[in-house]
Amino acid sequence: MAFGRSSRTGVMHAVSPIEPLTLKLLVAGGFGVGKTTLVSAVSEIRPLRTEELLSEPSAAVDDLHGVEAKSTTTVAMDFGRITLRDDLVLYLFGTPGQDRFWFLWDELAQGALGAVVLVDTRRLADCFAAVDYFERRGIPFLVAVNCFDGAERHPVVTVREALDLEPEVPVLLCDARDRESVKDVLVGVVEHAMSVARARRQEAARV
Amino acid sequence: MSELGQDPTGTSHASDVGPAAHPHWYDDEAGPVVRPYAMTRGRTSHAAQHRLDLIALVVAEPAADDPAWDMTLSPEHAHILELCRERPQSVAEIAAGLDLPVGVVRVLIGDLVDDELVHVTRPVPPAELPDESILREVIDGLRAL
Numbered sequence: 001m002a003f004g005r006s007s008r009t010g011v012m013h014a015v016s017p018i019e020p021l022t023l024k025l026l027v028a029g030g031f032g033v034g035k036t037t038l039v040s041a042v043s044e045i046r047p048l049r050t051e052e053l054l055s056e057p058s059a060a061v062d063d064l065h066g067v068e069a070k071s072t073t074t075v076a077m078d079f080g081r082i083t084l085r086d087d088l089v090l091y092l093f094g095t096p097g098q099d100r101f102w103f104l105w106d107e108l109a110q111g112a113l114g115a116v117v118l119v120d121t122r123r124l125a126d127c128f129a130a131v132d133y134f135e136r137r138g139i140p141f142l143v144a145v146n147c148f149d150g151a152e153r154h155p156v157v158t159v160r161e162a163l164d165l166e167p168e169v170p171v172l173l174c175d176a177r178d179r180e181s182v183k184d185v186l187v188g189v190v191e192h193a194m195s196v197a198r199a200r201r202q203e204a205a206r207v
Numbered sequence: 208m209s210e211l212g213q214d215p216t217g218t219s220h221a222s223d224v225g226p227a228a229h230p231h232w233y234d235d236e237a238g239p240v241v242r243p244y245a246m247t248r249g250r251t252s253h254a255a256q257h258r259l260d261l262i263a264l265v266v267a268e269p270a271a272d273d274p275a276w277d278m279t280l281s282p283e284h285a286h287i288l289e290l291c292r293e294r295p296q297s298v299a300e301i302a303a304g305l306d307l308p309v310g311v312v313r314v315l316i317g318d319l320v321d322d323e324l325v326h327v328t329r330p331v332p333p334a335e336l337p338d339e340s341i342l343r344e345v346i347d348g349l350r351a352l
Contacts, residue, residue: 022264022297042352048299048304093261179352190345
């Protein structure tokens, strides 16, 4: 960092002095459940798409010299941005819907504040993998039931039981197209992350 | 996939190193030749990148304002620099802006870090939830949207 050199008085091309803190939340769920719709509802930019070329990780242990052929494929993630303040920016990442891209999730999940598992009650099983993933990684998540038009409104209790969720995991009903509804969901995730963090601190203090 | 002997960088190193001297500059281990990586001259990783997080911010250094850079950098490097001069950009935004895979963009950003034209901020350390006060600010910010 060269504090002395930067000419912040030079207006035209002054390098922005603000380096915001960036945070991310994940939006997971089955294909077509409305992840990108949810991101669009609150993002200040039209959701952007970024792609990653994936090579199957080759076994680094014993080098079989060109025996295994790597396959290459592409996976897309949609993401949006919310500038909460000049110095605080939240990114929302829709996770790839396909189960076989777990290793990409690992990278996405690293350092994530928390996650929304978006659920369509007509295809409840589509979200099992996501619930499982976040449970095992200890990533704070909540389940948001996207109330599609015409979809039967399952009571929260039924969904909770069907997913066999831990009692502390919040379950909310939402409309992924509605900005206020999505705001409530996101606030819910961060509040949940806060209570998880608090519980972990208490646990650590007891040991 | 790619044709044998085709130079993916499109540059003419052929004069100093003829195709005959290096008939197999790639091998099976390299996997299929992926075209976007031609922009990185075949590199898939970069020493400086430390596996840049998708939300790591790339910030232009004051030196990036020197117009001379636009002449010497590749179009992709110049494009990244141009984006970052407007305001700091996340790795994900740069990848979307250039319509290039994240892996390619990471390598290109690493080059710019080496040239001291940009620096990269570190996001919150993984496996660690941020401070409660930050979480509270996020909640307040979301409510105020």
